[in-house]
Amino acid sequence: MSKVILKECKNYDLENLVRIINESMEQLGGWNKYIQSGDKVLLKVNLIGPKTSESAAITHSEFVRALVRILKKKGCTVWIGDSSGGAIAGIAPTAQSFKVSGYEKVAKEEGAIIKNFDSEGVVEVTAESNPREKMYLAKPLFDADVVINLPKLKTHSAGIYTGAVKNLFGCVPGLRKAKYHKMAPDPLDFGHIIVDIHKATKFSLHIMDGIIAMEGEGPTAGRVYQANKILISEDPLALDRVAIDMLGLKIEDVPILLASQKRGLGESKLENILIEGDYQEAPKLKNFRLPKRFKTGKKRNYKVLIKVIDFFKTRPKVNLKNCKGCNVCVESCPMEAIDKDTKKINYQICIECMCCHELCMHKAVELKKDNFLAGIVANLSLKSHR
Numbered sequence: 432m433s434k435v436i437l438k439e440c441k442n443y444d445l446e447n448l449v450r451i452i453n454e455s456m457e458q459l460g461g462w463n464k465y466i467q468s469g470d471k472v473l474l475k476v477n478l479i480g481p482k483t484s485e486s487a488a489i490t491h492s493e494f495v496r497a498l499v500r501i502l503k504k505k506g507c508t509v510w511i512g513d514s515s516g517g518a519i520a521g522i523a524p525t526a527q528s529f530k531v532s533g534y535e536k537v538a539k540e541e542g543a544i545i546k547n548f549d550s551e552g553v554v555e556v557t558a559e560s561n562p563r564e565k566m567y568l569a570k571p572l573f574d575a576d577v578v579i580n581l582p583k584l585k586t587h588s589a590g591i592y593t594g595a596v597k598n599l600f601g602c603v604p605g606l607r608k609a610k611y612h613k614m615a616p617d618p619l620d621f622g623h624i625i626v627d628i629h630k631a632t633k634f635s636l637h638i639m640d641g642i643i644a645m646e647g648e649g650p651t652a653g654r655v656y657q658a659n660k661i662l663i664s665e666d667p668l669a670l671d672r673v674a675i676d677m678l679g680l681k682i683e684d685v686p687i688l689l690a691s692q693k694r695g696l697g698e699s700k701l702e703n704i705l706i707e708g709d710y711q712e713a714p715k716l717k718n719f720r721l722p723k724r725f726k727t728g729k730k731r732n733y734k735v736l737i738k739v740i741d742f743f744k745t746r747p748k749v750n751l752k753n754c755k756g757c758n759v760c761v762e763s764c765p766m767e768a769i770d771k772d773t774k775k776i777n778y779q780i781c782i783e784c785m786c787c788h789e790l791c792m793h794k795a796v797e798l799k800k801d802n803f804l805a806g807i808v809a810n811l812s813l814k815s816h817r
């Protein structure tokens with residue numbers, strides 16, 4: 432039986448957050464079950480893009496601050512990490528997202544360390560669902576002693592809902608994410624990729640920010656909904672099962688969770704989930720709006736999606752006019768794809784992680800669209816994010 436702690440929490444008052452999270456952890460057996468003084472703890476946030484905490488598109492920065500404060504007090508080194516979305520449009524806005532979200536400020540004030548997954552290197556793992564498929568996941572996930580998932584309670588216009596299970600997609604750095612969207616445009620197939628990421632990593636806790644949630648056309652264009660909930664569990668599927676019950680959804684309504692159920696990622700039957708905290712069963716969230724696609728049942732046009740991904744296909748390229756020859760990019764490329772002398776990138780082996788782009792101090796590694804027109808469209812899209 433899996434346990435989910437479901438607590439009421441009406442705002443992001445720091446003292447209140449620390450108290451509620453600590454109380455919840457007591458009900459899971461106490462912090463000492465998961466961390467020890469001296470551990471390096473990675474908080475994997477939901478930093479989908481350059482959005483503010485008030486937008487409800489990302490894990491609220493005060494929620495992150497509360498976790499940092501708790502863990503620092505316990506003698507841990509705390510990392511805050513993610514790689515933002517944008518790969519379909521050929522943009523990698525993670526560095527900007529860390530600023531806009533307020534996480535950089537939190538890290539500075541609380542003594543945590545930002546881990547931009549687009550500049551930290553990768554570890555190669557094998558996808559459980561397809562042993563011939565290599566996956567490249569952000570290195571801090573494997574360098575940390577403990578990894579904690581901090582998802583956000585949100586709708587998703589394509590996948591209907593996004594929470595603890597889906598939040599691990601950000602473990603794929605840079606523009607590599609576009610490859611998986613292209614490989615698996617069907618949300619059920621995409622769900623299997625997400626499960627592969629769970630199986631290859633070692634998340635020990637999932638702590639969901641459901642205080643302000645996103646309803647309607649999430650994960651970025653929805654509306655703020657005051658849900659007032661915090662959910663904590665060791666089991667991401669059980670946590671999401673309880674969360675979707677609050678939204679009036681079933682496992683079959685959310686393809687990623689259906690894939691997780693099929694692969695045995697966790698517990699999906701409510702009768703096998705013990706809910707503790709302020710509730711014994713999930714309360715329904717009144718008048719919570721689901722995405723339009725859920726009501727119409729309209730399927731996404733996968734051929735169009737693939738065409739969009741191809742249209743925006745983006746690659747890193749060294750602009751020799753700006754290059755100072757420092758070789759930081761050459762040395763940091765996890766695939767050894769950059770020629771030391773010519774700075775040409777071997778696109779046969781490049782995994783589009785964006786390390787070279789993020790680490791070049793001279794802005795000489797540019798992101799180049801294969802399609803000229805796509806470059807103009809993507810620039811406009813990036814500006815509208817700001």
Ligand code: SF4
Pocket residue numbers: 749750753754755756757758759760761774790791792793794795796
């Ligand atoms: S890091 Fe930038 S400046 Fe240094 S060699 Fe690479 S492209 Fe040139």
Ligand code: SF4
Pocket residue numbers: 747763764765766767768769776780781782783784785786787788
């Ligand atoms: S050239 Fe290397 S560092 Fe740059 S995106 Fe490709 S794999 Fe990553």
